[in-house]
Amino acid sequence: MTRAPLLAFAVLGLAACSQDGPAGSGEQATVQAAAAICRPTPVGRRMTGCYLSLTAPAADRLLSVTSPDANLVQIHESRIESGMMMMGELRDGLPLPAGETVALKPGGDHLMLMGVKQPLVPGDTVTLALTFASSGPVELTATVGQPEATTSAAAAH
Template sequence: MTRLLIPVALLALAGCSPAADPDALASVAVVDATCRPTLNGRDVTGCYVTLTASRDDRLVSVAAPLAATAQVHEMKIEDGMMKMAELKDGLALPAGEAVSLQPGGDHIMLMGLTQPLTAGQKVPLAFTFEHAQPVQVRARVAQPPVAGAGAEHAGH
């Protein structure tokens, strides 16, 4: 009887291990987080970051204590015009592929800022993913390098 209980107990414990839950192994690296300084009199700004997921995942939301609202936005040219809109279903993060949110492309919008953002400051951002555990970072406030199509319109 004892011989039978040991394998059953080991199988039961294996079912409770983190390896049994694929989401427990999911992670997203969040690097190079930067938010633009705010323009005088404005309470909005853009933030940029590079995300790399260990498995297929999705950025579901972003939160910032200094902003009433934080949204993931896409920029695209439609009918010859640059348009910006919230990605309501989040941002796809293919496994192992660095996804850069940058000026002129997908980015994070902070709206309803409670204070102006000035160069050198640090801004807390919290990222929520479909599978990976949430990640919190402190984004530096600085002018990001200009990159991507339409970057000349990315002054937010």
């Protein structure tokens, strides 16, 4: 007999919370993104890697990335398997420890643009929209060029 009224109260409480929205949650922490760069697309190919550094004030996670300039953006890790450089999607996203700068760089973690709509040449720009587990979304503009830390071993990505 007491259960039904309790349940109704809980549902009402939830509804009130969601109506409050971001205004009630105060100032939202923002992940700082810097040095975003995408490689030019290889001739005849529609995929390429992007690199940047991310600094989250509180522990967070990069969940997904979209771009109007590509059909799909995946978060990739690189690893050596049987002496070969392999890469794969980080399906749970990329962890961002509090206050630490996480660098996505050639030979390591990177963003993979797939189904790039126009060939990317140096001097072009790419818009990236980043979604995080806790922080608000971040939109940024990456330049197209060769990342500084390029080594021959990392040439593939």
